[in-house]
Amino acid sequence: MPEIKDKGILRQVETLTSKLRRRQLAGAQESAIETTLLIKYIVAHAKFATIHELIAIIKAAGRRLVEAQPKEHTVGNVVRRILRLIREEWAASVNKPVDEGDQPMTTEDSQTETGEMSTQSSPRSSTLSVGEQTPLMTPATPRPVVSDSQYSLSNFVLHGRPHREATDFASVYAATIQESSTTPKKSAQSIRPALISAIEEVMDELETVFETVSSSAKDHIHSDEIVLTLGMSRTVEAFLKKAALDRKFTALVAEAAPSFSGHQLAQSLASSGINTILIPDSAVYAVMSRVNKVILGAHAILANGGVYAVAGSILAAHAAQTHRTPVVFCAGQFKLSPLWNVYHTYGSLDFANPAHILGFQEGKLMDQVDVLNPAYDYVPPELINVFITNDGDIPPASMNRLVKETYDNEDYQL
Amino acid sequence: MAHKETTGSKFDIIAAYKSFVNDPDISMPVAAMQSLSELIAQTEVATMFELMEAVKDAATRLKRHYSHNSVSLSAGCDVFYQFISSLRDFGQDFEGFKSHIIAAVREYAQNTKQVKDTIANHVDAFIQDDSVILTHGYSRVVVNALLMAHNKGRRISVYVTETRPRGLGIKTHEILTAKGIPCTIILDSAVAYTMEKVDIVMVGCEAVVESGGIVNAIGSCQIAMLAHAFHKPVHVLAESYKWTRLFPLSQYDLPTHNDHILSFDLVSTPPTSGTNSPLPGTPRRHHPVLRTSDTMPSLLFTATSVPKVPPQPSFSSSMSNVMPINQAGRNPEVDYTPPEYITLLFTDAGILTPEGISSYLVTMSLRSES
Numbered sequence: 001m002p003e004i005k006d007k008g009i010l011r012q013v014e015t016l017t018s019k020l021r022r023r024q025l026a027g028a029q030e031s032a033i034e035t036t037l038l039i040k041y042i043v044a045h046a047k048f049a050t051i052h053e054l055i056a057i058i059k060a061a062g063r064r065l066v067e068a069q070p071k072e073h074t075v076g077n078v079v080r081r082i083l084r085l086i087r088e089e090w091a092a093s094v095n096k097p098v099d100e101g102d103q104p105m106t107t108e109d110s111q112t113e114t115g116e117m118s119t120q121s122s123p124r125s126s127t128l129s130v131g132e133q134t135p136l137m138t139p140a141t142p143r144p145v146v147s148d149s150q151y152s153l154s155n156f157v158l159h160g161r162p163h164r165e166a167t168d169f170a171s172v173y174a175a176t177i178q179e180s181s182t183t184p185k186k187s188a189q190s191i192r193p194a195l196i197s198a199i200e201e202v203m204d205e206l207e208t209v210f211e212t213v214s215s216s217a218k219d220h221i222h223s224d225e226i227v228l229t230l231g232m233s234r235t236v237e238a239f240l241k242k243a244a245l246d247r248k249f250t251a252l253v254a255e256a257a258p259s260f261s262g263h264q265l266a267q268s269l270a271s272s273g274i275n276t277i278l279i280p281d282s283a284v285y286a287v288m289s290r291v292n293k294v295i296l297g298a299h300a301i302l303a304n305g306g307v308y309a310v311a312g313s314i315l316a317a318h319a320a321q322t323h324r325t326p327v328v329f330c331a332g333q334f335k336l337s338p339l340w341n342v343y344h345t346y347g348s349l350d351f352a353n354p355a356h357i358l359g360f361q362e363g364k365l366m367d368q369v370d371v372l373n374p375a376y377d378y379v380p381p382e383l384i385n386v387f388i389t390n391d392g393d394i395p396p397a398s399m400n401r402l403v404k405e406t407y408d409n410e411d412y413q414l
Numbered sequence: 415m416a417h418k419e420t421t422g423s424k425f426d427i428i429a430a431y432k433s434f435v436n437d438p439d440i441s442m443p444v445a446a447m448q449s450l451s452e453l454i455a456q457t458e459v460a461t462m463f464e465l466m467e468a469v470k471d472a473a474t475r476l477k478r479h480y481s482h483n484s485v486s487l488s489a490g491c492d493v494f495y496q497f498i499s500s501l502r503d504f505g506q507d508f509e510g511f512k513s514h515i516i517a518a519v520r521e522y523a524q525n526t527k528q529v530k531d532t533i534a535n536h537v538d539a540f541i542q543d544d545s546v547i548l549t550h551g552y553s554r555v556v557v558n559a560l561l562m563a564h565n566k567g568r569r570i571s572v573y574v575t576e577t578r579p580r581g582l583g584i585k586t587h588e589i590l591t592a593k594g595i596p597c598t599i600i601l602d603s604a605v606a607y608t609m610e611k612v613d614i615v616m617v618g619c620e621a622v623v624e625s626g627g628i629v630n631a632i633g634s635c636q637i638a639m640l641a642h643a644f645h646k647p648v649h650v651l652a653e654s655y656k657w658t659r660l661f662p663l664s665q666y667d668l669p670t671h672n673d674h675i676l677s678f679d680l681v682s683t684p685p686t687s688g689t690n691s692p693l694p695g696t697p698r699r700h701h702p703v704l705r706t707s708d709t710m711p712s713l714l715f716t717a718t719s720v721p722k723v724p725p726q727p728s729f730s731s732s733m734s735n736v737m738p739i740n741q742a743g744r745n746p747e748v749d750y751t752p753p754e755y756i757t758l759l760f761t762d763a764g765i766l767t768p769e770g771i772s773s774y775l776v777t778m779s780l781r782s783e784s
């Protein structure tokens with residue numbers, strides 16, 4: 001198992017690890033942002049000769065963070081996301097001509113690079129654009145005969161069938177051919193600025209996620225509608241407030257016992273002028289026949305399109321299903337995890353404080369009963385109509401594909 | 415087309431395929447890839463175009479020869495063709511290209527066990543301790559996954575369907591019990607009776623199609639539908655070389671379907687007097703007739719390794735009621751399971767939902783057609 005040698009990085013990793021472990025740092029967005037900052041620090045300060053060394057260091061750090069707090073899924077998601085961006089940057093940079101790769105890229109250069117990265121990952125397109133300026137590039141040296149096992153049939157079958165992954169794979173393949181002729185050390189160091197700017201982009205995305213998710217709010221909520229939500233989700237809060245700028249609607253908020261986080265949301269919505277009604281969780285079914293839409297927040301989106309959401313969500317989703325009311329989840333894409341709900345018990349197996357259900361003052365009773373306070377429900381994809389994300393509206397069926405496109409297979413297990 | 419005569423005629427693709435598929439560890443798609451690679455090794459053509467044409471031609475002949483059971487075979491041929499097309503784009507010298515393909519296929523055929531283990535590792539977390547698994551027929555990859563779970567100390571028990579007409583469930587039962595996994599063979603018609611006791615349904619398949627559904631031994635569809643009705647997960651284990659470009663909308667869109675399957679016997683029933691006789695003017699309906707004199711039960715079990723089932727009192731008499739051979743011929747060997755009855759697919763490319771597989775396959779075919 002590769003370990004982190006640099007003292008400074010190690011200290012940073014340990015600080016964040018203990019914050020996560022003690023739950024001093026909690027919440028999907030905060031954890032994701034802190035993790036991004038840490039990785040940015042690692043990329044900026046780590047000593048690495050090849051890109052693989054850098055990836056190994058980041059993976060090792062990611063593994064520690066995930067082990068410290070496995071229920072905070074966004075930590076692992078952000079690490080995986082950045083690992084993929086690093087590989088993309090590297091594949092693109094290796095395809096560049098040798099003399100250009102010697103000098104570090106200017107920030108301007110790398111920014112345009114990262115912007116186009118998602119669309120332009122095939123080696124042919126990138127060499128073509130470079131080739132216009134330096135026509136003597138790649139064709140001058142004959143390609144070596146493929147003898148290494150990189151481009152084997154099993155790799156092809158593994159990567160090959162999906163369209164996007166096929167082009168990625170081809171770019172990596174082209175990169176390995178080129179690597180033998182170039183000096184990998186120089187290029188690995190020289191893409192550092194490009195990597196930093198890629199990470200900064202992730203950072204920007206995380207910081208503005210609530211606004212971007214709610215940008216289409218008025219297309220989803222119509223005038224005089226009644227929407228139901230449950231508990232407190234900052235994404236949903238931002239979404240409803242954004243919609244209220246253009247529409248007049250009623251928000252029913254279930255209080256989400258025993259945390260009663262719904263009270264907080266109801267207060268916040270009411271104070272910004274939204275017609276808000278607070279209801280107990282047990283009334284969700286009773287009011288459902290009047291509800292036009294159920295809007296919920298997600299803790300984590302799983303690879304099959306199911307979600308872990310605040311306890312009580314499954315009740316609301318089933319009640320909605322019975323009344324054929326659409327169920328909508330609002331979530332930033334950083335909540336997308338390459339995980340499966342293997343055991344369908346207790347949602348994510350994360351439990352909140354039982355004292356909220358049965359206080360210590362009731363000592364007599366406490367000796368006789370076990371108290372469980374599951375924090376999350378698992379809502380299966382068949383109960384969900386759509387996800388509203390910062391990347392558009394996505395049906396649960398497409399989540400599987402999105403996972404494959406966002407993360408690399410090899411990073412699923414950090 | 416002159417090139418076809420120069421390349422195709424010398425090499426007997428079908429004989430080559432037969433020699434490869436005899437290996438019990440080699441599945442049909444891999445054997446198809448091996449025989450096509452053998453063609454590349456032996457061919458005398460000198461240009462890339464001719465080579466691609468020769469491969470295409472041989473693949474067509476192979477598929478035509480095995481048209482009654484060609485689904486997984488075509489999957490293998492398609493993967494192979496796509497693989498060499500993708501390599502062609504890298505524009506290296508012709509001999510190097512050929513030798514690389516041959517080496518790649520050889521390596522791949524040797525690694526089929528590894529692929530099965532990858533799938534078994536994916537599925538591992540989904541097999542809980544004490545779970546009861548229902549499987550259908552004989553699938554190498556399912557058996558491998560079950561054995562792996564068993565070897566890790568997971569206490570599993572398995573129901574396997576008899577899987578008429580080939581009776582391959584008996585082979586699964588033999589292998590699993592030999593390794594110490596509790597296993598019971600159930601009748602194909604007893605699936606609904608059993609389903610309540612089952613935790614997960616786990617099947618292999620011949621091919622994964624573009625809708626995200628699968629093509630597998632006959633009976634798979636009804637098992638998946640029953641599992642769906644009982645809210646039990648249906649997990650399909652499939653190597654990714656089985657992904658195929660086929661989009662069936664019904665059972666009868668499968669290439670294995672022909673007019674003979676499910677056709678009616680043209681023996682007319684003698685008109686009976688009274689209410690049973692057809693109304694005047696309406697066309698007479700022909701009913702299939704069961705003629706017990708035709709019964710040849712032993713012929714229906716074509717798999718060589720299948721042992722004789724010890725006759726049991728209640729079954730001994732019914733064994734003579736096995737359907738006549740001419741009726742057996744009207745029955746399909748494979749069926750299509752639509753994606754809505756499948757929970758997850760476990761492949762060496764990871765765990766996928768049927769929709770996930772579908773979107774990949776459809777994009778891919780759109781791309782290759784453009």
